Amino acid sequence: MQVRRERPIPVFRLYGETAEATVPGFVHAERIGTSAALHDWEIAPHRHGALSQGLVITKGTGALSLDASREEFCAPWLVWVPSGVVHAFSFRPGTDGVVLSLADDFLAAVLDPDPEAGRLRATTEATFSGRPGSPEEIDLDLAGLVQTLAREAAGALPGAASAVAALVKLLVVGVLRTRAARSITEPAALARADLHRRFRRLVEMHLREGWPIARFAASLGVTPDRLHAACTEAVRRSPQGILHDRLMLEAKRSLIYTTLPVSKIAFDLGFNDPAYFSRFFAARAGSSPATFRRENRSGEI
Template sequence: MPTLRERPIPVFRLYGETAEATVPSFVHAERIGTSAALHDWEIAPHRHGALTQGLVVTSGHGALSLDASREEFSAPWLVWVPSGVVHAFSFRPGTDGVVLSLADDFLAAVLDPDAEAARLRVTAEATFSGRPGSPEEIDLDLARLVETLMREAAGALPGAASAVAALVKLLVVGVMRTRAARSITEPAALARADLHRRFRRLVEAHLREGWPVARFAAALGVSPDRLHAACTEAVRRSPQGILHDRLMLEAKRSLVYTTLPVSKVAFDLGFNDPAYFSRFFAARAGLSPASFRRASRGGET
């Protein structure tokens, strides 16, 4: 019988529901306590394969884990978790707010036709956790917005689907303003932001295949220099840096949440030589993969 950590990191639709149950254009909103109370207010590490989640905590407090980081929070608090990000929550009993779950295809349908599509997509694909600020600072009262979204997502009112689409766009705009995202308005900048977004999607699709940056650039129909300019403008990271960051993140996930041998982790991530993978990892983490695993588990062996 495999232990818990020998199993893959669970991928759910909603927490505890199999990912295979996800349906196109899925939208769901509920009070935080609806699911959290069923699990003693402890939501174990998991991720969603094709769902982005937003939480607006209106009262109470707790702790949030996003991949390798952990922070405490107290209301009012906003959490935005794109699909694929490992996350966990420990809520104080009675904590209130709304959790919104959005299928990625629904987000794309809502955001992509917008004139500010690239800017909004960059926001929707970024992880954010922090105090949302006052309505005066962001021009949107996110707590009231998600309450309205929860009501419309039930689908009982005429025009609910259109209302949900409009409210979701407002929510993403609110997240963008809260994050004080840098303005991207000129056409050339929009094109570079879109190129960065497409590169990130391609990285997700081919992460484990060992592609060099030049191959990503060729698949995107641009030169490596153009791809470099787009990525450094969008996130101040080179394509190679983004690719290595993503490999490191997935390596840490496997080391923390599974008991796969280091050699298997290396092969799964497209490294032909486990020794090279160990050097790659240690150069960036300051620890060997085995030492990182032990440290992440409080020294357990």
């Protein structure tokens, strides 16, 4: 019997550049038109390992996908794609702007020393797609900012590395303000935001191990009630809701982008009973895993 081999979702360093790992400290900025034109303006579904991207689209139209969601855009448009998120673009020829690619270790080095690190890191760990805030609304000109960032990243002037770091932080602040997120100033609120961020990281590390929320809380050195308060303040979701959302996201990725049997997907996500997984999925997606796969798959994988 011939065994069919799975073709996993491609992991790219940049568009079309397959890479097992991201170069530490990697920062790259380029014109969207330059990179997209090389691929006939179609960027197939892929994800980046340990690499986040920000796009400021200043001209043109098209469509984009972030995991299972798809939407059309019309410039000006702002997109933030955290590492690991499956994304794709369909640009209309002539579309332009700047795409910035950042190694996650660089982002951490830039943001972690900041007094508002918890809120800034939470901003970079969530996807965003929408019309950017105008300079009058957010007191930042994001289009001009990324143009300057692209010049600094490509140049070799004295202090270029410091300029890039400062501009990247301003870009993250621009995403934060565009999302109309409130500022965190009090130490207690900052600590709760940091606890939420550490919980999300722990979820990523142990997603497939079936941990209960009490075990996550114990590993973080807090009570389940304290963890619940931190998560509901940060994203208005309970820890259980966040965990279930993440399991659903990974399940949808596997159903759309692989041909793994539903039972194998269930076991890979830490479910001991595929039937329970199917009920879990159907209660949240409104359809069975098989139906969801059939309705969301396009073409042969």
